[in-house]
Amino acid sequence: MQLSHAISRLKEYNIKHRLFGDHARILLAVSGGRDSMCMLALFEQTDQPFGVAHMNYQLRGEESDRDAAFVQEYCQKRGIDFHISRVDCRMQMAEHGTGLQVTARNLRYTWLHTLLSEKKYQAFATAHHQDDNVETMLINLMRGTGIQGLTGIPLKRSGVIRPMMCFDSQEIQSITDTRDIQFCLDASNEKDDYLRNRIRHHLIPLMNEIRPGSSRNIMHDIEMIKGQWEGLEAIAIHALANLSKGLDEAGGSILLDALLKIPSSEYILLRIVNGYGFTLEQCANILQSDKASGIGFQSSTHEMILDRDLIRIERRSTTRAAPVRIDIGSKAECSYGQLEITRISRPDQFSTDVNIEYISPDSLQNGGVVRTWKDGDRFFPLGMSGSQKVSDLLTNLKYSTFQKRQVRVLLDGEQIVWVIGIRASEQFKVVSGEKTVLRLVWTPNKDTGDV
Structure with a gap:
């Protein structure tokens, strides 16, 4: 591929996908390999302001140092702003318990994002190309990541852009061969140690052998799926705004x-x-x-x-809500709400609010306990002569599973005084002649509502 044609395609691709503005400072992530050196050579032929960043992971001994020195010397000879970081990737793997590829990626992206902020770059560019995109799509297909995984590598996201996605690997090789662009060879890329390498070396060639042009067809499918996903995303965003509470x-x-x-x-x-x-x-x-x-x-x-x-x-709660003690004249913060107990003069008329209840002043002499109701809990509902299971009460009231989980009971010893916000016990009711009462006030949390 002629260099002029490659530069034109790069510019057109940028305009089409709005990757970066004419005067935006772009930080190129350059490993020294063929793909990133091709990206660097193309950017040199444009008027775009840019710098170069290289991370030495110290994974390949002298080869790692050779790559770092190669990129640094290339940039210094041409007066290109150059940034380098040297990290011990294996030590980071041991500290964080993560795999090699995940650790290296986290180190690289964290550092590049730091450079964006400190050195006033607008975005950093990686040299991912169409073949990388096909490999990623196949990996995600194998893993079962759903529709979004089939959209491949994002062209831009969170300060990262991928301008080389307009080329495939053969076109990049043609550019580097035609222009005699020098680059470093990473021997680890030739090994089958990683799933991506096995797909690159074996699966994709086999697919193209069985069906010539398979890679390009998959790339076309990725673009279509991406468009469909973006449409679905737009519907979901609208739904999120209109259907969620x-x-x-x-x-x-x-x-x-x-x-x-x-x-x-x-x-x-x-x-x-x-x-x-x-x-x-x-x-x-x-x-x-x-x-x-x-x-x-x-x-x-x-x-x-x-x-x-x-x-x-x-x-999800990892533990069952612990019982909470409460004394007369105090408040207790519980899951889903707050309970307050006060001794007051007997009012002429009791409140009809379901979250306010009145009980005999002789109740709760040793304080009470608020807890979640349990299977087998039984009490004497106000106005009834017999007992009833709390579970049956909630079922009769057609409480949903979610509502049932929010219900709390107030206990005096082992006896239920109040199924909070629902029904008090006949055994603790206010009787004639009592001049004071205990007023129970339940204030549900705003995000749960009345139960």
């Missing part, structure tokens, strides 16, 4: 009926809840479940629960 890191809720009216609703739900760690299968299952089922699914950090017309998401 108070979604944040802790959780929130999603309007079920409105979500079901959207095509491919399980994918939209996945996009909305992806940050909470849920899978496509879980999203599909919850949308196919009966509204009244109260079915729930767990990720490593959150729970997603079907609550009639809502899909509720909340952070």
Whole structure:
């Protein structure tokens, strides 16, 4: 490929995808290999202001030092701003317990982002090309990463741009051969130690042998999938704004009926809840479940629960909420709300607010305990002569699974005084002649609502 043609394509690609402005300072990540040296040579032929960054991971002994010296000398001879970092990648692997590729990538990107800020660059460019994109797509396909994984390597994201994505490896080789661009060979790239190398050396050649042009066809598919994903993303963003209620890191809720009216609703739900760690299968299952089922699914950090017309998401608790002691004349902070107990003169009329209850002044002489209700809990509902299980009370009131989990009970010893916000006990009711009463006030947390 002629250099002039390559430069024109690079410029057109940048304009089409708006990777960087005419006067933006770009930091080129240059390893010294063929791809990055080709990128450097092309940028030299433009008016774009740029600098070069090289990280020496000290993984290949003298070869690593040779590559660093090669890039540094190249830049110094041409007056190109040059930045270098020398790190002990293996030591970092041991400290963080991460693999080689992940550790190297984290070190590289952290340092490059630091340079952007400190040296006033607008973006840093890596030399990923079309073949890298095909390899990434195949890796993600094998791993089962879903639609987004099939969109390949992002052209730009978080200060990173990939201007060489307009070339494939053969075109880059043609440019370096035609212009006699010097570069360093990394012997590790010829080994099959990593999945990417095995795909590059064996799978892709076999695919192109079976079906000539397979790589280009996959690259075309990546572009189409990327466009479809962006459309789905736009729908999801709109859905997030219109269907969700108070979604944040802790959780929130999603309007079920409105979500079901959207095509491919399980994918939209996945996009909305992806940050909470849920899978496509879980999203599909919850949308196919009966509204009244109260079915729930767990990720490593959150729970997603079907609550009639809502899909509720909340952070998983690693431990059951501990019981909380409370004395007369005090307040107690509990999960889902606050309880206050005060002794007052008997009012002429009791409040009808479900979160306010009145009990006999002889109750709670040794204080009380607030805890989560449990299977088998039984009490004597106010106005009834017999006892009833708390679970039956909640079922009769048609409480959803999510609502049931929020219910707390107030105990006097082993006896239930109040199923908080729902029903007091006949055994602790205010009787005729009592001049004072204990007033119980429950204040639900704003993000949970009344239970």
